[in-house]
Amino acid sequence: MHSKKNSPAPTTLPASGAAMDTIVPRRRGRRIALGIALALTMLMAAYALWSMLPRGLRVDGTDLRIGQVTRGVFIDDIVVRASAEPLHSVILDAVESGRVEEVLAVDGALVKQGELLFRISNPQRHLELLARQSEHAVSIFNLSNLRVAQEASASDHRRRLDDLRFNLEQAQKRHDRNVRLAAQGFISNVALEESHDALRQQQHLLAQQERATATEAQVRNAAAQQLESAIGGLDSGLKLVAGTVDALAVRAPVAGRLTNFRLQVGESVATGKNIGRIDDPARFKLAASVDEYYLNRMAVGRHGAVTQDGRDYPADIRAIYPQIKDGRFIVDLVFTREQPPVLNPGQSLDARITLGEPAPALLLPNGAFINDSGGAWVYVLDAAGGGAERRAVRVGRRNNAQLEVLAGLQAGDRVILSSYAAYGNSPRLQLAR
Structure with missing residues (x-):
């Protein structure tokens, strides 16, 4: 009995580490499986998102x-937009300044060569013309006086020469006569020498007068030539001034259509001011705007054409203007035969330019x-x-x-x-x- 009482009561022992090691592996495996599943899910979602993203812009x-x-x-070939322009144009610039007194033409009118377009006034030009005319008249008067004096002097010299030639002729006769008389012994040698000296004197006087006459004539002729040259300059100046006065009445230099003509009566016009132009109303050219890419392939003489109402009108490149503006340059085309029957300045057309063979x-x-x-x-x-x-x-x-x-x-x-x-x-x- 005692032994039973003293024996310890059975107690529950705590779980050993070995028992715990058997449970943990099962929990780690579950976590690993969950991690793998989660990673696969994320990879699938990322792939789905990646496949849904745009590939490129x-x-x-x-x-x-x-x-x-x-x-x-x-x-x-290329097709370019071209505008019709007059083949020939004459620019009208004001040659003289002044106030517009009269306008006799209107913009767009057909004018004839020499037709009066407008007239301006410039009192200064009229005063210059009067001054030049007066100076010219004075020079003409001086030249006339010089001519009269020259003629009078020439007459006087001719008269002197005639007298000296007559005296020389008389002295020559007297000397010849004395030579014969001296040979016959009728006069002395002294008388013969005196007649010879008189002859030599007359010859000397005549030669001296001839030199004087020639010198004076040369001087007077030179003076007359200088005066005539001066008068010639005055004539040119007078014509120039007269031309400026005539330019106050502006006339059409050629026949054609008057364009950009906007003068008003009372308006002041400065020298060199553009007052319009006169265009050829019948013949046109084409100004085409071409992309700069074709500049090196363009050449004068290349063929082109314009189509209007189903008919082609050949045109060739006549001029190339290589200045680039806004990526384009200009070429001029002229019709080689006939042009479209209906063309107006500024009208737009499609022009085809051939650059090479197909x-x-x-x-x-x-x-x-x-x-x-x-x-x-x-x-x-x-x-x-x-x-x-x-x-x-x-x-x-x-x-x-x-x-x-x-x-x-x-x-x-x-x-x-x-x-x-x-x-x-x-x-x-x-x-x-």
């Missing part, structure tokens, strides 16, 4: 213009993209048509409708032809339908 594809690359014949080529329709990429790259649609990839290309000649493709594309490729300005440098586009 998203653009609206409904308004895009799409073109296909094809093989065909490239027509090497040739087989790989062709792409022209579009606004060429201004953005310069023909160096394009966006090419994929097979499904849901996206477009940027691709480098090389293009050659171009016209209004087509581009010649040299590299980067092949027949059947579809290309976005609309403007690329909104796409920046995006390498790929996703088209939303």
